[in-house]
Amino acid sequence: MVYSAWTERGGMTEWRQQAASAVEAELEHARQAEEWSVLGPLRRTEDGDCVVDLRGRRVHPLDDVRISGSEGPRKGTAVPVTAEFSRGVLWLHDVGPVPSECDLVWAREVSHGHQLARLARALRDLGDAPLAERLAEGRLDPAGEDAYSTCFVPGLHFVWGPPGSGKSQVATRAAAELARRGKRVLLVTEEAVAARASLHVVDDDGERIALQRDLADLSEVEEELARLDAELRDYDHEAFLVAEQRIENAQRAAALENEFSALCERHWKLAREAAEAGETLRLAQRSHDRVAGEHARRAEARVLTTRLAKVEERLDELRERVRTRGLFHRGRKRDRRELREAEEERRRLVARIEECRQRVNTVSDDVRKLAAELEGARARAREAARAESDVRTQLELVRDELMRLSAAGLGDRDDHRYYADCLNRELPRLHAERRALRERAKHRAALRGRFQERLWWIGERGYELRMADESRRWDSAPVVVTTMSGLTHVGGTFDVVLVDDAGSARLCDVLVAVAQARETAVVFGDLVQPWPKVAPSELEELPEVRKWTLSTPFSHCGILTSSDAHAHPGCAVLPRQYRVGPAVRTIADDIGYTALVAAEDLHTEVVLLDTAGEPVERAALVRLLSSDGGAILVPSDEEVEQWREVLRDTLTVDVGTATTVTGHEFGTVVLDLTTDGWYDRVRSFISGIARARDRLYLLADLDAVRSAPAGTPLGAVNSLHLRGGLVVRRLGDVLIPRQREESTSARTATVINHVAPDGTIAG
Numbered sequence: 001m002v003y004s005a006w007t008e009r010g011g012m013t014e015w016r017q018q019a020a021s022a023v024e025a026e027l028e029h030a031r032q033a034e035e036w037s038v039l040g041p042l043r044r045t046e047d048g049d050c051v052v053d054l055r056g057r058r059v060h061p062l063d064d065v066r067i068s069g070s071e072g073p074r075k076g077t078a079v080p081v082t083a084e085f086s087r088g089v090l091w092l093h094d095v096g097p098v099p100s101e102c103d104l105v106w107a108r109e110v111s112h113g114h115q116l117a118r119l120a121r122a123l124r125d126l127g128d129a130p131l132a133e134r135l136a137e138g139r140l141d142p143a144g145e146d147a148y149s150t151c152f153v154p155g156l157h158f159v160w161g162p163p164g165s166g167k168s169q170v171a172t173r174a175a176a177e178l179a180r181r182g183k184r185v186l187l188v189t190e191e192a193v194a195a196r197a198s199l200h201v202v203d204d205d206g207e208r209i210a211l212q213r214d215l216a217d218l219s220e221v222e223e224e225l226a227r228l229d230a231e232l233r234d235y236d237h238e239a240f241l242v243a244e245q246r247i248e249n250a251q252r253a254a255a256l257e258n259e260f261s262a263l264c265e266r267h268w269k270l271a272r273e274a275a276e277a278g279e280t281l282r283l284a285q286r287s288h289d290r291v292a293g294e295h296a297r298r299a300e301a302r303v304l305t306t307r308l309a310k311v312e313e314r315l316d317e318l319r320e321r322v323r324t325r326g327l328f329h330r331g332r333k334r335d336r337r338e339l340r341e342a343e344e345e346r347r348r349l350v351a352r353i354e355e356c357r358q359r360v361n362t363v364s365d366d367v368r369k370l371a372a373e374l375e376g377a378r379a380r381a382r383e384a385a386r387a388e389s390d391v392r393t394q395l396e397l398v399r400d401e402l403m404r405l406s407a408a409g410l411g412d413r414d415d416h417r418y419y420a421d422c423l424n425r426e427l428p429r430l431h432a433e434r435r436a437l438r439e440r441a442k443h444r445a446a447l448r449g450r451f452q453e454r455l456w457w458i459g460e461r462g463y464e465l466r467m468a469d470e471s472r473r474w475d476s477a478p479v480v481v482t483t484m485s486g487l488t489h490v491g492g493t494f495d496v497v498l499v500d501d502a503g504s505a506r507l508c509d510v511l512v513a514v515a516q517a518r519e520t521a522v523v524f525g526d527l528v529q530p531w532p533k534v535a536p537s538e539l540e541e542l543p544e545v546r547k548w549t550l551s552t553p554f555s556h557c558g559i560l561t562s563s564d565a566h567a568h569p570g571c572a573v574l575p576r577q578y579r580v581g582p583a584v585r586t587i588a589d590d591i592g593y594t595a596l597v598a599a600e601d602l603h604t605e606v607v608l609l610d611t612a613g614e615p616v617e618r619a620a621l622v623r624l625l626s627s628d629g630g631a632i633l634v635p636s637d638e639e640v641e642q643w644r645e646v647l648r649d650t651l652t653v654d655v656g657t658a659t660t661v662t663g664h665e666f667g668t669v670v671l672d673l674t675t676d677g678w679y680d681r682v683r684s685f686i687s688g689i690a691r692a693r694d695r696l697y698l699l700a701d702l703d704a705v706r707s708a709p710a711g712t713p714l715g716a717v718n719s720l721h722l723r724g725g726l727v728v729r730r731l732g733d734v735l736i737p738r739q740r741e742e743s744t745s746a747r748t749a750t751v752i753n754h755v756a757p758d759g760t761i762a763g
Helices: 002-008 012-027 112-124 130-137 167-180 192-196 205-231 237-290 292-325 332-408 413-424 427-440 444-476 507-514 537-541 543-548 562-567 582-591 637-646 682-689 702-706 713-722 731-735 738-751
Strands: 037-041 050-053 062-068 082-086 089-093 104-109 155-160 185-188 479-482 494-499 517-525 571-573 605-610 631-633 654-656 666-672 692-700 727-730
Touching: 012 112, 012 130, 012 507, 012 543, 037 050, 062 082, 062 089, 062 444, 112 507, 130 155, 130 507, 130 517, 155 562, 167 185, 167 479, 167 494, 167 517, 205 427, 205 444, 237 332, 237 413, 237 427, 292 332, 413 427, 494 507, 507 517, 507 543, 537 543, 562 571, 582 605, 582 682, 582 692, 582 713, 605 702, 605 713, 637 654, 666 682, 692 702, 692 713, 702 713, 727 731
Parallel strands: 155 517, 155 571, 185 479, 185 494, 494 517, 605 692, 605 727, 631 654, 631 666, 666 692
Antiparallel strands: 037 104, 050 089, 062 104, 082 089
């Protein structure tokens, strides 16, 4: 019926264009992503590991991962790293030194827009693809005896199995066997997300680490300079130096004023002593002058003695003349007169000389004493004058220095306050550190540019080599494993194409995968996975979107229930599941999904954590999951962030919606039923409860569960509760000490129900 209706609307040859148009309609509204997108902030765990938390986010295939700053890898330092995706967390290895500004993880991510563009192009470019033609027609070839053997039967087949039935194991095992038989196999599975995200840096590790260390050192200097600039933003070093000089001037002036006072007092004393010495000298000089005449008498006696000698010679000459001329010489009277005069002069001279000698002899001792006293007075006067002059000179110098300091400025209270504040905040020391750092980092901008360019080249070389190596492996590998979104990267054709996890896959995606098969294409799927969606929701009204995007391969071929799968000749069935116990099956039955057949030897404990209408202490629930690395499922993306913040340091626990949590099976699963978001997400609810292997915690208000209508997720939980098939624990019990908890668990163990051999639940 599906095939005939479709052919009436345009025929088999137009399906490629219609499917491409449906994809392009969504592409028109898709956000055009840049080459690089931010995955999230870089985090370092307590163990020193580098991670980026992607839990709750739809992870697209990652072609390249770098650590960079807010401007992106193209505009700054880009550190290439090895990346590995696990449980919603991207673990970064071989990171090495990271500059401080590199705080974000960037990726060349195959965005939704890129996927749509490649998918539309791939649909339009499809050549001869007989198996894709059959899928577009909705016609399947007869399947084999079981799911495994169907993988070896030529043609187009489906394999249906409930959650936990081992679909992925069958597909993987069949791919290995087909490769052993010489077939080239394409295995499409979401399990390849982790493998696709495992990116490795090749070569140049030694140089890369050295470059990163140099850049980290430069960043450390720049960060320190930025810190110093921030601390010194209101600091004026010149003003500090001026204040310091003014304070020093004031301190120097205070010391000089004390010195000036002391010098003044000393100068006054020395001036008085100099005056006294001068007065003493004057008195000594006066006394000396009084006897100076006596000293002159000695000189006079010497002069008179000389004159006396001449007079004696004159007398001798006159006497000789008188004797020789006789009595009758005409000049005899004159000669006698001259002789009498010379004798009189001689007498006077002798008398005066005698008088001088007597006087000199009398005052000789006094003169010597006064002369000594006068010399001493002179020496003391000179010494006093010299001392007074020296002190006066010092006094003038100090006075001049005080005038200079006063003119230069003396520190006041404001100067002292500003100076003390700067010292208390260590601003001068920080200024000196900044000046030294600036001197060391004069050429850092040029060095940074060269280092960044070289590091970028190393990352690009590793990326190109990795892409080339991946392409070579795809061309030569007997088994190529990829995701649905990575199909457009894979070239060529394959003998067999195995598509896993296609229960919720869009038909257009599966058509591209099946088109690459020459002989056999097998599509595995589960009917309870969430339906495909498009954005914006208005596109759902377009016929081509409803047919090629919103439908799955199973719905397109008329397989909507487990009964349809059992009845369809082209669909093999995996009837048994190996994960969940009877309690989970009972919840699924009440919602209308009867495909889960509980294994007799399995027991999944279901525990209702009653919040009693109180706010949830999410942190108290972390230890319930951290030991076995479980998962927390919420109905929509809005509830993810609160849980992710609680699980910030518990990276072994995944959290998200049924479509964003990677992995089919967890030891422990917590379903957050505190909101009513599950009422219109029944398929997501079934997918969530079916992922719990050992223990399923249902976080809900017991009163809300009791009042929930039948046929809803909470109604199914209430039905199980009425049958006594689950344990109810008050959420507050999680907070009690472990020893009390263990004793409480022992008491409540008696109310846990067991499964009877016939599959009924016994209390």
